Amino acid sequence: xxxxxxxxxxxxxxxxxxxxxxxxxxxxxxxxxxxxxxxxxxxxxxxxxxxxxxxxxxxxxxxxxxxxxxxxxxxxxxxxxxxxxxxxxxxxxxxxxxxxxxxxxxxxxxxxxxxxxxxxxxxxxxxxxxxxxxxxxxxxxxxxxxxxxxxxxxxxxxxxxxxxxxxxxxxxxxxxxxxxxxxxxxxxxxxxxxxxxxxxxxxxxxxxxxxxxxxxxxxx
Numbered sequence: 001x002x003x004x005x006x007x008x009x010x011x012x013x014x015x016x017x018x019x020x021x022x023x024x025x026x027x028x029x030x031x032x033x034x035x036x037x038x039x040x041x042x043x044x045x046x047x048x049x050x051x052x053x054x055x056x057x058x059x060x061x062x063x064x065x066x067x068x069x070x071x072x073x074x075x076x077x078x079x080x081x082x083x084x085x086x087x088x089x090x091x092x093x094x095x096x097x098x099x100x101x102x103x104x105x106x107x108x109x110x111x112x113x114x115x116x117x118x119x120x121x122x123x124x125x126x127x128x129x130x131x132x133x134x135x136x137x138x139x140x141x142x143x144x145x146x147x148x149x150x151x152x153x154x155x156x157x158x159x160x161x162x163x164x165x166x167x168x169x170x171x172x173x174x175x176x177x178x179x180x181x182x183x184x185x186x187x188x189x190x191x192x193x194x195x196x197x198x199x200x201x202x203x204x205x206x207x208x209x210x211x212x213x214x215x216x217x218x219x220x
Contacts, residue, residue, distance in 0.1 A: 002079055009080055013087045016054045017094070020047065044102045051095035052124075056169065056183050058088035059162045063190045070197075082138050085158070089135040092128050124168035130161040159194075162187055 023038035024047070036043030062085040069077035104111050114121045134155055136142070143151045166187055169180035 002076065006080065006083060009083060013058070013084070016050070016091070020050050044098065047102065048095065048098045051091050051098055052169065053179075055088055055091040055095050056162070056165050058084055058091060059158065059165060060183065060186050060190065062088055063158065063162060063187070067190060067193045086135060086138060089131045092131050096125075096128050120168050120171035123164050123171065127161045127164035127168055130157045130164070134158055134161075159191060 024036055024043065026034050026038050028034055039046035062081055065077050065081040065084065069075055100106060100111060104114075115125055116122075134157060137146065137151065137154060146154065166180055166184045169183065170177055173180060
């Protein structure tokens with residue numbers, strides 16, 4: 001059953017790419033003169049925004065797996081987290097490739113100048129770089145090599161990457177910030193849940209200690 005669900009998720013995760021390719025090539029893929037017409041006046045910008053959106057969406061979906069499996073009491077959801085995280089990296093690679101190939105034509109000097117001068121490029125580049133070690137160490141073999149605790153510590157970089165991704169988007173659009181703010185709100189909820197889970201034992205311990213002190217005071 002899990003295998004079939006994974007297949008469905010895999011195919012569904014490729015739908016955004018398929019729709020993007022359909023819009024780019026259109027109904028006549030052999031006619032190069034029509035390529036990109038379905039993406040509007042600026043096809044490169046449309047590709048960049050679409051791949052960037054789906055990178056953030058998959059990051060948020062990946063981060064939503066842990067809260068969902070705990071709140072809904074469905075432990076098996078964890079089996080799909082790795083695939084979803086790798087699709088975040090996949091769309092991040094497409095987003096980055098669009099920038100270095102279609103936008104900058106592999107002009108290293110221009111790209112370095114962009115990273116140095118444009119803050120949203122710097123933050124976006126950082127967000128993408130942070131995903132690389134996560135993708136490379138996503139296998140069970142790497143969990144054994146690193147050990148569970150060190151692996152978990154490394155993979156907390158996804159929080160930093162997601163925050164950097166939202167900031168990258170926010171600084172990019174400047175005027176209409178509704179969509180990056182929506183992503184930011186979802187991310188804040190997901191990180192807030194983790195913070196609550198993290199501090200809950202300490203709060204419970206403090207509450208238990210206070211209750212014990214009150215009981216001892218009453219007994220005296």
